[in-house]
Amino acid sequence: MQFKDPKNNSFASLSPAVWRASTVLFDNFEDFISRKSRQPDGYSYGITGTPTSRQLETRVAELEGAKHCIITPSGQSALMTATMAFIRGGDHMLISDSCYGALKTFSRKWLSQMGVEVEFYPPTIGKNIEELIRPNTRMICLESPGTVTMEMQDIDAITSVAKIHNVKTMMDNTWASPLFFKPLDHGVDLSIEAATKMFGGHSDLLMGTISLNNFDDYDVLRETQSVLGQAVSPDDIFLVLRGIETFELRLREQSKQTQHIARWLEQQPQIETVMYPALESDPGHQIWKQQYSGAGCLFSFTLKEDSDDAIAAFFNTLEVFPIGASWGGTHSLIAYYPAEQQQARHYSPTSKAIIRVSIGLENADTLIADLQKALNAWQHAL
Structure with a gap:
């Protein structure tokens, strides 16, 4: 039996059809x-x-x-x-x-x-x-x-x-x-x-x-x-x-939350630098402001001291943020990039370890509280 795309069919749906095929057939x-x-x-x-x-x-x-x-x-x-x-x-x-x-x-x-x-x-x-x-x-x-x-x-x-x-x-x-x-x-x-x-x-x-x-x-x-x-x-x-149906709604909300959290994080005494172009303190802010109309949900930061024990305490204290290398989904994520990776690059802006954060759709205050506990644990482990 051959399956063909039906023509002159009155059926319509809000959901797209899924065509599975390895082989394409030809009429002649x-x-x-x-x-x-x-x-x-x-x-x-x-x-x-x-x-x-x-x-x-x-x-x-x-x-x-x-x-x-x-x-x-x-x-x-x-x-x-x-x-x-x-x-x-x-x-x-x-x-x-x-x-x-x-x-x-x-x-x-x-x-x-x-x-x-x-x-x-x-x-x-x-x-x-x-x-x-x-x-x-x-x-x-x-x-x-x-x-x-x-x-x-x-x-x-x-x-x-x-x-x-x-x-x-x-x-x-x-x-x-x-x-x-x-x-x-x-x-x-x-x-x-x-x-x-x-x-x-x-x-x-x-x-x-x-x-x-x-x-x-x-x-x-x-x-x-x-x-x-x-x-x-x-x-x-x-x-x-x-996913594209909700893409704009998700990204606008995640962007809003990310900017709020990045600004909060920038004020914390344990933080050396927050890397996020939407912040006025970021070296790329002017280019972002001139050429972009919004900011993504991903940013990075460095701590004032690199300490393996303190970094481990930071990550192991987190309860809301899962540890993972991807980003962009509805769930927030956090990842770690050791100092050696930055030092091996040709033109890295830092020689320190980097923590990268992806903000999802959880409550922003809940995410901030989780980061605050982790920063306190880092401080105590120094």
Whole structure:
């Protein structure tokens, strides 16, 4: 038996249909032998998607202000797929030192072994990135703010330079999401989102998106997705489609709570620095204020003293905050990044251990009370 998309059917639903398929069937021999011509938007095999996939890609493209979108199995895979689509041996690639760690590791341990010249640059370089561009520079990778240390990048300045030199730009925009910043409107070529975070919103799936305007680049990306086998579960797609329905409501409330908690934390005597661009004290505040319309739910901070015993006491006292490395869901999370990680970087703004916090939808006073107890435990353990 064959299942076809019903036509002229009066059935309608508020919930999207879930199309599961590994194999796409064809009406005749001619359609089958010319199946590759269906790409990048059509259906030729399950890897490149079903109507369920296209529904989410269309929705994300609308949010991003993009003409095209491709979904991948994770935010990490979106970064790698975009890189593999356009980088070849002999190319030069510029990566912000504050970019997602897996992208830096992939570039350093894999791409560099394939003849790619990988260079890390200071996140706050701005227009001076022009000094690093070579004749073979192919791509500039950005993330603003940085995934742990929260440096803001002057996206407008960097993309202006990149356009002059015909260098492609790719930006991880997960922190702000397209609600608070639209990279394509600021000259970025490829906008990456970890849909795992705010789009999904409930810490129960992995997914990434790549949004763009250039059709030729879209064609290359769809082929790359297919060749690398970057297929996405239609059931997870359904969950992201459902999550997007409440995405703006969640993010606005989480942002409001995050700013309240970050401001409180900044006033505590145990704290050395709170890294959050929405704070006036943050070095990237002016760029954030000029280019962004809101702030994400993630921030970091350092304590006045690094002490293993005191840090352990801090984390082991927490009752409301679970310890976990992800973020963006309805549940708050907290994570730890040792001083050695910052000291190993090229351009870290700190050499101290970092505590990173993701604020969810719990009561803000409850979260503050939990942090207060943990700070007191840290103080007593010194």
